[in-house]
Structures are given as structure tokens and as C-alpha cells.
Amino acid sequence: MPASTTLSTAELRRPIVAAAALSEFARGGFHGTTIADVAREARISPAYVFKLFPGKEALFVAALEACFDEVIAALSSGADAASDQSPTGILDAMADAYAELIGDRRLLSIQVHAQSITHIPEVGAGLREGLARVTSFAKERSNGSNADVQRFMAYGQLCHLIVTAGVEGETQPWAEILTHGIRHP
Amino acid sequence: MPASTTLSTAELRRPIVAAAALSEFARGGFHGTTIADVAREARISPAYVFKLFPGKEALFVAALEACFDEVIAALSSGADAASDQSPTGILDAMADAYAELIGDRRLLSIQVHAQSITHIPEVGAGLREGLARVTSFAKERSNGSNADVQRFMAYGQLCHLIVTAGVEGETQPWAEILTHGIRHP
């Protein structure tokens, strides 16, 4: 068992490529990102990407799953760190953690891109799966009412819109209405 | 002035092509839709599209503007028809009208697609412009508080997510949390 330069197996490399795909798809979207982009980011050849994933769509779904893994982890540690452990206190802490998390836009962007290609069945299924995980986790961890959890999700979506549209750069009244009380990411 | 077969001028044809672009971009997104698709829908040649619009991006922006025209019109007539003319009564009526409007998915889809390509400056600007129109209209027409209008927008975004992800087909508890009280489009 030579400790120094063990070749990474395909099994070990797959999640690395998925992470690279997350970054690249977040930047360019599904159609705007090439397999070559992902391969370059992952430091492998384009051809090898197809040995690790059956096609571009499966690669996108893997990236989306990696995104929701990170989201759940951030919500979890945010909830743990909440000073007020009441349901709404926990949901507020989760919202803060989420706003912090999407500061780099990667996790936000790929969700928006996924929304725009849900006509690909695997992507739609992957998005629903992620939503199920987030919603269920928020409900169970906070023990809040259904209405509280729904509001948490709705304002999360508003936050997505504010960031993707760049509303934060605006100073008019309409922008103030949308952004008021939203932690600026 | 021959009344029978006056040739449509470029000026008159542009909005027709924009409407065709709205339908096509809504179906395939920016990268997934070709100029040939739009041309076919508008019954003109691909080459002529480039005589009417300087490029694909300008065509998308025109389609997005047409989308917000329709949205404002629907909100307006929804508000007029509200039985309860209090601020929240008007906002509720607008929400109903909006849910009704996006039943055909075209107006919803192009907004989601626009969100995914806001890195194109003209698209980002067009989206902010549309948001400004919708938010300002909701505020002025309803005379509701800023918080009421913000909630109206947030739940609108949740509605977008529910429809694009196909949450309505799900019956699990997490789906019930998200969709409860949302008028099914």
C-alpha cells in the first residue's frame, strides 16, 4: 500500500468532477457550459468525463445533488448555532446561514439554471428531490408550523430573485420594497 | 392607399416576431432556442429576423418586455375585478389573476429563463425593468404596506418554483407544505 502517489480511482474522482461541474454549470448554465469547461476545471480530459458520467445531463444532475448537499449542511450548522431555539428562531438562523452560503452565488445559480431546464426529466426529478430534502429538513429541525416553513421557502425564493436580477444595486422605492429585511448576500 | 393587401412594414412586424420569440424562448430557453425556431413560428425567414432585430439577445429582451406587458395587464384587470377593494383584498385578487395567467406557462417560463442568463447585461436590465414595473404597480394599485407587497412578490416566486419543479404532482408532506394555499395554476 504505497502511501505517496496512489492513483485516484474513478470512484474517488467522480465527486471531484461533480464539484467542478457545479462551479462551471453555475457560471454558464446547462447549454452555456461545455464538457471541455468542466474537464479543464477538473484537470482531466474531456473524453474521461464520459467515462465517469454517461452524458452531460447526468453530470448536471450530479452537480445539482452536490449543491443540495452543501445547502443542507449549511442549514444544519446554522440551526445548531441559533441563539433562540424556538421554531421561528431556528428558521431565522437558517435563513441567515443560507444568505451567507449563497454569497458566492454558485449554489444559488445552479438552482436557477436547474429551474430553467426542468423539461429534462432527470433534472426535474433532481430538483424535486433537493426541494424535498430542504423542506423536510427545515420542518423537522425547526419544528415550526407548515405556514412558517412555507414562508421560509418563499422568502428564500425572493432572495434568489433579488440576487440574480441584481436588485441590490438599485436604490429606487421598488427595490427597497423587495430587499427590505433580506440579509444582503 | 390600397386597402386590401398592404404589405406589413417592418415596424408592424416587429411585435409579431417578439410574440413568436416569447413562445419559443419560453419553451426552449435562450440557448435551447434557435433563430430558425422563432422565424418558423413567425412565418418569416431566419435571415429576416436579423433585419428586424440586431441579434439573438435583443430578440430575447424584446420577448421579455412583451411578457411583462401581459403580466401588468393581467394584474390590472385582476385588481379591477376584486370584490374586496382593501389593500390585501386587491393583492389577493392580483395573486389570483397571476396564478390564472401563468396557467399556460409561457409567461412564467421566460421569466425563469431570463433569471438564468442575467449575466447578459441587457437581459439583467430588462428583468430589473420588469420587476420594477410589477412591484411599483402592485404598490400603487393596492396601496398596501411595503411588507404586504413584498409578501405578494415572495409568494409569487414560490409559485414559480412550484410550477417549474412540478411539485403539484407530489403528494408527500413536503409538497403539501410548499403548495398549501397556493392557487394551482
Place this chain on the structure above:
DNA sequence: TTGATGAGTGATTGATCACTCACTCTTGGA
């Protein structure tokens, strides 16, 4: 009648990209 202007198109081009295939290199067990 003429000629200028604008409507509208067919054919093409240059670039891009998902995906394939035949191939080489590396590793570790017998």
C-alpha cells in the same frame, strides 16, 4: 416608364460542441 427604397429570402460559412474510438500508460497480483 423609371428608378429608388425597402421587404423578404436562399445559400453559405465559420465556429462550436457532444460524443466516440482506438489507443497508451500504470498498477499490482501471481
Place this chain on the structure above:
DNA sequence: TCCAAGAGTGAGTGATCAATCACTCATCAA
């Protein structure tokens, strides 16, 4: 030492598509 199995790649290929260009045809003012 040898070899089987898997890691990893270079060089394509066929298809697609935005954008261009040289054209034809219709209209109408003078």
C-alpha cells in the same frame, strides 16, 4: 517477470447554429 484490468487521453466526426451576403421582388413618387 509478466499480464490483466482499469486509468486516462488525442484526434477526430457529424451535427448544429448564429450571423452574413448577395440577391429578387414589390411599391410608389416623379
